Amino acid sequence: WTAGFSNSLKDTLPLNLRQDAEINPNKLTIFHHPSNNERVDIQHGSGFFDVGLAHEIALHEYNPTDQSINIIPKLNGETKLVVKDLCLRSKQAAMAEISVVGVHRVELIVDDKVQKGNSITAKVRLVDQNGSILRANSKLIDVTVVPSQKINENILTISKIQKANSEEIFFNLKGKEVGTIAINAIASTNVTKVKSTSKSVQVFPPIRLNPRNITLLIGAKFQILANGGPNQPDSQVEYSIENKGTKIANANS
Numbered sequence: 001w002t003a004g005f006s007n008s009l010k011d012t013l014p015l016n017l018r019q020d021a022e023i024n025p026n027k028l029t030i031f032h033h034p035s036n037n038e039r040v041d042i043q044h045g046s047g048f049f050d051v052g053l054a055h056e057i058a059l060h061e062y063n064p065t066d067q068s069i070n071i072i073p074k075l076n077g078e079t080k081l082v083v084k085d086l087c088l089r090s091k092q093a094a095m096a097e098i099s100v101v102g103v104h105r106v107e108l109i110v111d112d113k114v115q116k117g118n119s120i121t122a123k124v125r126l127v128d129q130n131g132s133i134l135r136a137n138s139k140l141i142d143v144t145v146v147p148s149q150k151i152n153e154n155i156l157t158i159s160k161i162q163k164a165n166s167e168e169i170f171f172n173l174k175g176k177e178v179g180t181i182a183i184n185a186i187a188s189t190n191v192t193k194v195k196s197t198s199k200s201v202q203v204f205p206p207i208r209l210n211p212r213n214i215t216l217l218i219g220a221k222f223q224i225l226a227n228g229g230p231n232q233p234d235s236q237v238e239y240s241i242e243n244k245g246t247k248i249a250n251a252n253s
Contacts, residue, residue: 019044021085028097050084076129101132111201146158155175
């Protein structure tokens with residue numbers, strides 16, 4: 001050996017082990033609205049990627065600084081987000097399933113009768129093209145319950161009930177005037193307007209017995225009339241007596 005050198009030579013090489021690139025989350029459902037967008041992130045990999053969408057139902061904006069991808073919806077449908085690592089050889093490209101959905105159907109669930117002065121609750125569900133219930137975002141979707149026609153629109157007072165973390169939208173319906181009214185639920189966005197099937201609600205007067213007080217001799221009979229209540233034959237009046245010593249001879253509704 002030459003003087004000044006040791007009897008062994010060595011060098012070091014830094015080795016950086018990386019996992020294949022992944023997209024988080026790998027499944028994304030985004031509501032179709034011009035001002036809506038969702039973010040996904042690329043995890044692992046070399047940090048140098050080619051990003052694209054299989055179908056042009058959405059736009060994507062890739063930020064290499066933090067490896068984030070912004071998804072902006074254009075059309076309803078399904079597509080895949082594909083990320084290819086430009087520096088590392090992987091078995092397959094990283095992919096995420098992207099579903100752009102809109103309001104396909106509006107369902108209105110409500111009782112068909114309410115007593116004047118009382119209230120009932122109506123529920124509205126928004127269903128997308130895949131049959132899944134949409135969680136309504138008040139910033140993106142305006143949901144209302146309105147009379148189908150302006151005729152007799154004062155029969156009900158309709159107001160929205162605020163309930164957090166619910167997939168359904170709730171409305172309070174208060175009987176104001178006696179009558180029958182048809183109502184619809186409407187979901188409106190900048191893209192479309194979808195209406196539910198009409199539902200009829202009857203506002204009926206309270207049931208009142210006439211006369212209000214009776215004094216009877218033992219064995220005597222007296223006719224009592226019931227006024228008000230829902231329209232017949234949709235409903236029937238059922239009579240009952242608290243005192244078991246008194247009997248109803250005949251009840252004709």
